[in-house]
Amino acid sequence: MNNKIIIINGPNLNLLGEREQSQYGSMTYDNLKEMCIKKSNELNLDIKFAQSNIEGELVNIIQDSRQKFDGMIINAAAFTHTSIAIRDALDIFKKPIIELHISNIYKREEFRQKSLISDIVTGGIFGLGANGYILAIISMQKLLK
C-alpha cells in the first residue's frame, strides 16, 4: 500500500503568485498543488494538499492527520512564528514532519527568524522557492521507506 502524506499550507499561501513575488516567486497555489501531486504520484505516495488561513482550522487538520497520514510537510507561514497551538498539535503527531518555507526566513525580518516548530520537527527546508516542496516530498518518501 502507498504511504500517505499531507502537505499543509498556512495563511496567505493561497495567494502565491500574487503576493510578494520577490520572496515567493510567480508560481500560483494551484500550479504548486499540481506540481506536488505529480511528484507524489511518481514516487507512489498518496498526497493530500491542504490550506487554511485560520489557526484553529490548521490545528484541526493536524489533529485529524494522526490516524490518516504517515508523514506531514508543513508550511505554517506566519503561524510558524506565533502559534503555540500549532506547535503543540504537531508535537502530538509522532510521525515524520518536514517544516518548509519558500523564502529564507533567517535572511528576513527579525520576527521571522524565530520558528516555534523547528525544534520538534524531523527536519526543514527553507529559501529554495517552490522547489523546496519537491525536495520535501522526495525526502519524505525516503524517510518513510
Ligand code: DQA
Ligand atoms: C513563509 C515565511 C513566513 O515568514 C511568511 O509569513 C509566509 C511564508 C515562507 O514560505 O517563506 O507566509 O512561511
